Amino acid sequence: MRDVIVVGAGPAGSSTSAFLARSGYDVLLLDKEKFPRDKPCGDGQGPRSVEMLKELGVYEVMKEKGCHRLYGAIVSSPNGSICKADIREANIERITRFWTPRKMFEDIIRTDIENLVGFSTPRKIFDNILKDAAIRLGAELIEEFRVTDLIIEDGKVCGVKGKYQGEIVEHRSKLVVGADGAYSIVGRRLGMFHQRPEHIVYGVRAYYENVRGLTDLVEVYFDKGILPGYIWIFPISKDMANVGVGMLARDYNKSSRTLQEYLQTFIATNKFAIEKFQDARMVGHPLGWRLPLGGQAIKNHTTGALLVGDAASFIDPFTGEGVCAALESGKMAAEVIAIALERNDFSVASLGEYERRWRERFEEDFKYSLRLKWLASSPWRVNYLVRKASRDKDLAILLVGIITNIFPQKAMFKAVTMLKLLRPF
Ligand SMILES: Cc1cc2nc3c(=O)[nH]c(=O)nc-3n(C[C@H](O)[C@H](O)[C@H](O)COP(=O)(O)OP(=O)(O)OC[C@H]3O[C@@H](n4cnc5c(N)ncnc54)[C@H](O)[C@@H]3O)c2cc1C
Structure with missing residues (x-):
């Protein structure tokens, strides 16, 4: 035995x-x-x-195999606002002075930036x-x-x-x-x-080659019809990307479109995607799967x-x-x-x-x-946040750090952060 x-x-x-x-x-x-x-x-x-x-x-x-490193993200809101942040440019002193309490960033302050990024x-x-x-x-x-x-x-x-x-x-x-x-x-x-549909996401992903303008930032597109889900473009080399969409099963069950259709529409109509996918070609077939969520x-x-x-x-x-x-x-x-x-x-x-x-x-x-999921379920809230972050580099880094799991998600919900977010532009 x-x-x-x-x-x-x-x-x-x-x-x-x-x-x-x-x-x-x-x-x-x-x-x-x-x-x-x-x-x-x-x-x-x-x-x-x-x-x-x-x-x-x-x-x-x-590292020896040359796996692609990721240093931050580009985030797009339903109305097309964009915020972009490279974690290597983070000024943690300033972020913790203005945006969020320093206490929860102590570990990050002590860490080499290379340790904060993913593959x-x-x-x-x-x-x-x-x-x-x-x-x-x-x-x-x-x-x-x-x-x-x-x-x-x-x-x-x-x-x-x-x-x-x-x-x-x-x-x-x-x-x-x-x-x-x-x-x-x-x-x-x-x-x-x-099997509860509010705790399951359905996702589809495909590989594309010859994608233009890929960097070492992941790209996250919050599209109105799929919130709090999103479409992603994750670069895996300088011209190849993993492109996909994830959507709550609860919403997908009511939707008239398949996930592949959402993805194709995005590639054909989104103003950033049209440029990126001009010469791109899908490699293999799109594949779908189930994501059982925590909480x-x-x-x-x-x-x-x-x-x-x-x-x-x-x-x-x-x-x-x-x-x-x-x-x-x-x-x-x-x-x-x-x-x-x-x-x-x-x-x-x-x-x-x-x-x-x-x-x-x-x-x-x-x-x-789950609170972030609630935040991201309203187009209005996502538009507001991304627009605000597009005008404030530190907020952009905070937001991107939270979305990419580099910073603790609770940093977003500190009273001081929320109050500052609500201040007029
Ligand atoms: C579209 C999509 C995008 C995602 N993107 C990300 C991402 O970018 N980053 C991230 O961190 N997570 C992502 N996830 C989630 C991630 O893929 C999973 O959380 C992860 O794969 C979980 O690992 P696991 O080992 O639990 O299961 P799996 O990776 O699914 O491994 C299960 C293994 O069990 C084997 N198996 C299954 N049934 C049997 C059986 N009956 N007998 C023997 N073997 C069996 C399978 O062959 C497989 O090898 C994504 C998920 C989806 C669907």
């Missing part, structure tokens, strides 16, 4: 496996795909992900780097193994069943981790799969099993960023599992420590992210 079976070798599963294997546990990692494999995503890895990449020892690998790396490359790290640290990976069911005995999860090379195969373990993403079979089997009152552990990453609904409800929470939840799960294995206690109470830790790490962020 293995110590732990991890279902899914995406960021959450590779992170869980890497941390457990590094501590000397016997880990079996199963994935239904053969790597390198694709995963629909915006391909952005923000500063929180970068921190985890360092812990996993793959930050240098990313944009196609998931086909990124996930492969992570799964290699998990294997290097000692996890065993079986590819093309599709988990179809759990083995549950006396109320405890004891392993998995799946299809492998045309046969039904069983693997047993002391613990099972569901890291199988937004359509998690482990979550479904445990009754922990959540729901949910349970994601039971006797002998727990969920991490998208399977546990940990995506930032405003930005749609989920890779960082996938990596971080993998680490938290590994730490709690290590304690459970030492004590030979796989009860709900023992694994409840995982819930305590993820709530402590994510819950406040989810709260402020």
